[in-house]
Amino acid sequence: MPLNPLFARVQLPEELPDVLCIDRMIYGDADTISEELWRANNIVAHWILVDGEKAGVVAVALDEGAPTTIDSDPVPEEGSVLIFTIGVLPAFQRQGLGLAATKWLGDEAPHIKGRTSIISTIRQSNAASIKMHEHAGWEQDGMRALFFAEPPEDAVIMRKIF
Numbered sequence: 001m002p003l004n005p006l007f008a009r010v011q012l013p014e015e016l017p018d019v020l021c022i023d024r025m026i027y028g029d030a031d032t033i034s035e036e037l038w039r040a041n042n043i044v045a046h047w048i049l050v051d052g053e054k055a056g057v058v059a060v061a062l063d064e065g066a067p068t069t070i071d072s073d074p075v076p077e078e079g080s081v082l083i084f085t086i087g088v089l090p091a092f093q094r095q096g097l098g099l100a101a102t103k104w105l106g107d108e109a110p111h112i113k114g115r116t117s118i119i120s121t122i123r124q125s126n127a128a129s130i131k132m133h134e135h136a137g138w139e140q141d142g143m144r145a146l147f148f149a150e151p152p153e154d155a156v157i158m159r160k161i162f
């Protein structure tokens with residue numbers, strides 16, 4: 001039975017330490033987004049809440065061409081909303097929360113003025129995330145060679161056009 005999450009706006013910068021802590025629990029040290037990057041971008045983040053408990057976090061970067069990983073070049077995307085992070089804590093995974101959050105972002109993003117699509121850059125090896133985006137109705141839209149560092153890896157670009 002899938003869980004039914006609520007989404008609550010993260011108060012930035014006050015709640016940034018909480019976000020970084022949860023992000024580290026989800027990603028480990030490898031792909032954790034640095035505090036510097038969180039602060040440098042125009043980020044809108046939401047907690048994924050289950051019965052009031054923080055089960056994960058989703059965030060989008062509203063600056064056009066914002067980098068979504070520490071070492072990446074900006075994704076040159078006019079008119080797109082960029083997924084900055086989408087993560088569910090291990091104890092809550094495989095219960096439909098990631099899918100619900102991906103669908104929710106896809107439904108919310110068209111309300112942001114001037115945007116025509118939402119995109120996500122995903123490690124090629126992250127089959128779970130690619131499948132989750134496909135289940136939510138997103139489509140693959142090319143690759144970015146060596147987009148990720150540590151370890152270096154290509155990115156699959158997933159997009160949902162409004």
Ligand SMILES: CC(C)(COP(=O)(O)OP(=O)(O)OC[C@H]1O[C@@H](n2cnc3c(N)ncnc32)[C@H](O)[C@@H]1OP(=O)(O)O)[C@@H](O)C(=O)NCCC(=O)NCCS
Pocket residue numbers: 026027086087088089092093094095096097098099100120121122123126127128129131132133135
């Ligand atoms: C990717 C992630 C967000 C998925 O969250 P989740 O709540 O566990 O996913 P869901 O339960 O909603 O699963 C949705 C679909 O994704 C796919 N999926 C999710 N986890 C999977 C796994 N471990 N292996 C294979 N497929 C998986 C399945 O197709 C699943 O549908 P199904 O259960 O009907 O088969 C979560 O694993 C996570 O936070 N991972 C670490 C951070 C990360 O990689 N984020 C994405 C970066 S772009």
